[in-house]
Amino acid sequence: MDKRVEEILKILDINKELPFPDLFMVAITHSSYANENRVESYERLEFLGDALVGLVIAHNAFELFKDINEGELAKIKAVVGSEKVLAEVSKEIGLSKLVLVGKSLSSASAGELDSIYADTFESVMAAVFLNLGFDETEEMISRLLNEKILEVIEKKLFFDYKTALQEYTQSKFMNLPEYVLIEESGPPHRRNYVFEVRINGEVYGRGYGRSKKEAEQVAAKMAYKRLKE
Structure with missing residues (x-):
């Protein structure tokens, strides 16, 4: 073996x-x-x-x-x-x-x-x-x-970063974040997606995921944390 x-x-x-x-x-x-x-x-x-x-x-x-x-x-x-x-x-x-x-x-x-x-x-x-x-x-x-x-x-594993980012950008930039599909790959039953989130044309985060929603959440998390820092 x-x-x-x-x-x-x-x-x-x-x-x-x-x-x-x-x-x-x-x-x-x-x-x-x-x-x-x-x-x-x-x-x-x-x-x-x-x-x-x-x-x-x-x-x-x-x-x-x-x-x-x-x-x-x-x-x-x-x-x-x-x-x-x-x-x-x-x-x-x-x-x-x-x-x-x-x-x-x-x-x-x-x-x-x-x-x-x-x-x-x-x-x-x-x-x-x-x-x-x-x-x-x-x-x-x-x-x-x-x-x-x-x-x-217990809300320890999931936080809706897309909603949090939207609320933050609305108040700070008077604008909404834009999610752009950069890459799509993998077999039909298991697609992988890469999204960028842009605010006023500038890239603030990139996310990978098995679904579009998951990839957008990962990108939103990166952007949200970057903005809060």
Whole structure:
């Protein structure tokens, strides 16, 4: 068994014989590395993992908080399943250190790498599912993400920077921020977006995200913090 696979299993506390351990190697292989070395990338696994992670987040939020409406549940799912949070968890548990990327990404930005780390989290959860089944996968995702769900409810993880920036620029500049799409990439099921936020024509922030809203929020956060400083 590859040492990287052994390390993944150690991180996830999996101590049993698996039918498809090689899937974990695929799960940490970015397309840039796969293309350079003619091996399989994690893209198919990430497609499955995205659905699994989203389902578990939605189910846990639904069960944990009986008194919140559909809109709030949707916000929890969007925030906890966002690139930012999944990348953060991937780094916290040490999974990000094992990702295989190609030479073309040797100078990749933090935003680009976070997208890869988030995708890897999802692809690894898909490998867990294909090896151990849904119940154990649900338990593992819950263990890794339920704290983040609670943080959203406690307002520690989510702040609406777009609204805050709009209010600030209206009072300070008598103008509204403009969000401009700079780049769009990735497979159809998992697009990545890059937005700039401009105020009176000047760029104040740039954000990466899996959705346009997420990328705009990241850009707004950078601009808001820059203006407040």
